Amino acid sequence: MALRHLRKYKYEDLIYAKGHTPRGNVHFKPKSAPARVRQSILRARSIELARVDDGVRALLDDMVDTMREMRGSGLAAIQVGVPRRLIVVEYGGTLLKLINPVITEAHGENHGIEGCLSIPGVYGIVKRPEKIVVKALDERGKRIKVEGAFGLARVLCHEIDHLDGILFIDKAVPGTIYKRS
């Protein structure tokens, strides 16, 4: 059962954080910057884990439940308010629970639509590598290497970006961000 609460934010509250301003013609343009930008935890850099213990495994399991309940294909710990370098990904029948993931290789490029569980209803086209290699620890603390292509590579890149406070709206092709209610 998912016990963690997924934090959701409005696009308008995220774009002006960190000096980010929307590029190009955003299809829906906020009239003005909020008077006081609420600094979202999503903009924080997550911290590496020194060791993998039962607490980490329990959090990963909870993140998997939360991701499935929300019908997402990936989730980073920061999205449930925990600034640690942990992600879960479920794509094409593959479930991954990764600790301290790092992209070590990236090849080619691929454009596709992305959204984010933390920014409901907002989508945009993002350029990602076609193929990547990720090094991480698994839930037993063992070093592993994961290869991902196309959709899986996209989800992995999106989630790993979350660990550095980077959102897909920062990388979306100018003019492609749209809102669906």
Ligand SMILES: [Zn+2]
């Ligand atoms: Zn996301």
